[in-house]
Amino acid sequence: MKIAVVVNSLKVGGMERVAVNLTNAFHKAGHDVELIYLKDRPIELQPDDPSVPVHLFDVKKAALRTGFGALWMMACRLANIFARKSYARFFAYAECKAFAKSLSALEASNNTKFDLIVFRGHGTFEHVWPLQDPRFVFVCESVQGQHHYGRFSQRAFQGIYGNRNMVCISQGVMENFQAITKLHDIRPRSATLISNPLEYDRIAEQSQADKNHLHPRPYILGLGRLSPIKNVPLLIEAYHILVNRFGVTQDLVIVGEGRERAAIEEKVAQLGLSNRVFLKGQQMPPYPWFAHADLFTLSSKSEGLGMVLIEALACGAPVAATRCPGGVSQIMQGPLSDYLADMTPEALAQAMYNALTTPHDEDYQAAVQSSLAQFDGQRIVQTYLDTFTTDAMQ
Known part of the structure; x- marks a missing residue:
């Protein structure tokens, strides 16, 4: 399979390490995997095999290159004064277009499309949430507050989680996710418990x-x-x-x-x-x-x-x-x-x-x-494939 793993950055951090671990696990299982990161920060972590492609999709910079993107950022910052934590959600309308353009260019250069695109962490899929693509899998890495976005939490969580393929990395995160979806009347496409891989x-x-x-x-x-x-x-x-x-x-x-x-x-x-x-x-x-x-x-x-x-x-x-x-x-x-x-x-x-x-x-x-x-990499890779291949999702 052709797989992309997407993470906010490749700095040293728990979420970033497991994104690289998952990339390594897919590669060791014989799949064609590429790693994508979204923030132009120094690379402190990368796949074990240097042949695994690593790409920067600097969605913020790409959005700001357009006159509309710069004006939209100013409007989003102004809105954030009145609606707590709204900046990232609203600016994502510009960033997601940049992500989609970069993804299309990468797939064109590869002469093939990705079969599965795994986004690691809430902060990562905040950048792209306006996009809907059945290949996308959003992985919840942490416990979220049920009113994380203040009085706009219902609308925000519905946009981020609604009609998505969701993965929760632990039973505790799954229970938190289920509580949010119940409280805010959200209907994800699927919700699956898959732990993080460890490379022993x-x-x-x-x-x-x-x-x-x-x-x-x-x-x-x-x-x-x-x-x-x-x-x-x-x-x-x-x-x-x-x-x-x-x-x-x-x-x-x-x-x-x-x-x-x-x-x-x-x-x-x-x-x-x-x-x-x-x-x-x-x-x-x-x-x-x-x-x-x-x-x-x-x-x-x-x-x-x-x-x-x-x-x-x-x-x-x-x-x-x-x-x-x-x-x-x-x-x-x-x-x-x-x-x-x-x-x-x-x-x-x-x-x-x-x-x-x-x-x-x-x-x-x-x-x-x-x-x-519980955290064997090959077992976790197989769970992703069994759950999110085209045949499995039909």
Whole structure:
């Protein structure tokens, strides 16, 4: 099959990594796949095989090249003053035309049309939602607020989700999607649960780095974007309890970058942890950090799926996590659920201490393998094909 995977950008991020993972999985399964991104930012992630084509469809710049596009942007920015979060929805009328033109040009140059076009993430399909094409599949990566667009939420969600082939990456995201469609009377063409793929071979290969090049002492790891949704201050507060109540000796290492960095550094200083907590910034690949951690902890307020948890388990790291909305509970099943915590510093500290000190028996290892099996790339590729090929959709 001829397949395109579309994502907002190729910066380092969870959604971007799974877009590349899906591209790799389709390629390894023998399909003709191409990767498309929409924002002209530096490429930090790309397919394993350099022969896989990567294309920039800079839909914003293409729209602005026309006189109408520039005037339309001004009108959309003005409308956004009166209708919260309306800018992206309205400007998409110009961007989608640019996307359709670029897609047609690419298909003409290939001398063939794509059979399946997979858009990863809400922010990605906001750019193209006015287009209707039966080949399009919109993949919901995260939990959305039911009134995300304020008083215009019903109309906005109907435009984005109505008559679409939808994929949700976890049961938690599916339940959230179903609640939105019920509340706003939306009728998607289809809604299917398909998890994100994980590339175990690449993780195994890239996790084998000398730990002395990472951090000089044993450490607990937090890894992810430094943004409010990742709730890193909660992790730091829980670590403070671990040090003072439980006497743990491991440092806390935080890998990632984002706009919350200054606030996190201030939190560390306030708690007197500057000699115990280390912000390492963005690190690629992330897998050695998982492999050499004594514990990985996810402190998020919500997670569409929680790919970092899966990656940590694949690297052999013990894990603890907040019991947050989304897909975390889908991963943390059986004995792994013992290390889920309510979203308080005390509860998370206790779960972290238990994960650090409890021997992991055969039942635990079996639960890890069962959880990882859900994210096998070839199984996920086959599910896409079985669900969205022309024959399957008839």
